Amino acid sequence: MLNEAWLLKEGIRREENLLKQKWGFFAQMYHGAEKFWCVDSKTKEELGFIAVQENGYIFFIAVGMNRREEGIGKYLVNSLGRKYDCITCHVRTTNMGAIDFYEKIGFKKEELVQCYYEDKGDALYLVYFPDLE
16 A cells, blocks of 8 residues: 555645655655555545554645545544544644644644754644543
8 A cells, every 4th residue: 555655645745745755765654654544435445544653643644635625634533543642743834734634623733843854844743632532
């Protein structure tokens, strides 16, 4: 599924000029992460995935461009709540779509991390405590 994840990521990169990881880094992180995929039960289309490290840190989340605003991202994050008491991630400060998404589902801004990315871009460190009622 690594190639499918890469192709999904690259489609988003081309469309939104985001997610600029290099293949080697992406592949290494993907292999070391636990992955959850959302697949359409009728068409078997891969709608999106989330890759998380063992400490609840989201390395990557992606939902196909044509399937946004359907709750798939929220579903993927909520799937982690059954396993992790605390979920965290970094988001580029210029990625307003991702920031809005995370805040909408309950993530809180913890800190600004300057020069976090390889290109010296800044990131927000976000934290989420799933409601396990």
